[in-house]
Amino acid sequence: MTQAAFFVLTALADEPRHGYGILREVEELSDGAVQLRVGTLYGVLDRLTADGLIVLDREEVQQGRLRRYYRLTDEGMRALSAEAERMAAGASAAKQRIAEGRKAGGTPPVTGPGLAGGLA
């Protein structure tokens, strides 16, 4: 699953959202790290719809403009849960390795240029 697809599914996990709502939610969820363009968003929505992970929830017309709300399907929720668990397992393994590394030999050696003479 791509990062964009993961965040779009996450944005829809609690309630149905429309296109703009998804864009803002993805930005917020990722602390601004993922800023989807509209073309990218609709590419992701097309793919997730084709895979049966999201469906159209309802349509509204506001001030003459069409607003479509999307929601997760059961399969989408399962796919998101599986991906979240996979990521959590990876993060947990990384944390464990870091802790083991610290216990075994302190902090890893610094290999950068260092402060020549500054702290000697």
Add this chain to the structure above:
Amino acid sequence: MTTLLEARYRTVLRLLPAYYRRDREEEMVEVYLWDVDQETQDQSRPTLGEVASIAALAVRSRLAAAGAPRRYALLGSAARNFALYAVLLQAAAIVSDEVLRVTWSATRGPREWDVFLTGFTGSGPLPTVVAIAGWVLPLLWTVGFFALVHDRRRLARAAVLLAALPSLWPLIEPLVTEWPLSAPYFVTANALFAWLPTLALCAAYHRDAPPAVLPVGTPGLAFLACCVVTGGSVALLPTMADLAWAPATCFVLAALGWLLLRTRRAESGAGSGALALASLGLLVLAVRTASLILWLGLPLPSVYLAGALAQAGALTLLVVALAVVARRDLAPR
């Protein structure tokens, strides 16, 4: 009332195919204009990034997006087949050519070997770098082919982009050196032969596209067969072998085989394969013709001329036959 910004967004959205716009345009305009002040709308424009993302979506929705109409699905399939067959042809032609050249130079005594090495080292740093890149980079067609058939799309894209680079050098050389452009028809046809498949691969094998599948045999067997044909055609008939000879021979035999296979399997709906081969045949025919033009006005051995003309004739007939098959298969039902 439609503002200038809305009109500009709608103009950008016209890049998308009509079926997609019918379904999505109003919704996308709503997203674009959501948090833009009515008063500032006439001073704003779509950003370059927004235009680029719509352009990418436009390519994707024409080349096998989910739910695309039949003609776009066929177009996507044809573009993918075209890229796959062309990359295979390039890979086999380059490998056999380079193996034959090294073998020839290494087995004809030290003088031939020196001549071969001088091609890389004889004339200053820039020509040396160009000669080495021109020798090494095209080998990446093979990497691109195997990456593609094993569904490693990013690797395939990177490999063919690098492999196609040397074909641009003859066009760039007059701009950065004092050498004039030589053989313009041939270098243009050759650059198209490298870059059209490369662009087709980059555009048509996007994330949602189905994987590359050869119509018959395994990838290794297909590559080996093409290498044997391209190498064999040069080794058996060296007097006829110019730069177009090996790929043209391979294409003629492969296209004949494809037509035969199609007849025996009585396949219908193979139109995208026929369209892909017809397009590739046209490209090979352009290279064939351009390499013949290269020698016009010079006293040529009649055997070479006969071989080149026979190839051009066979390519023309095959392109027409494939176009007829494609037209019949692609006709709306």
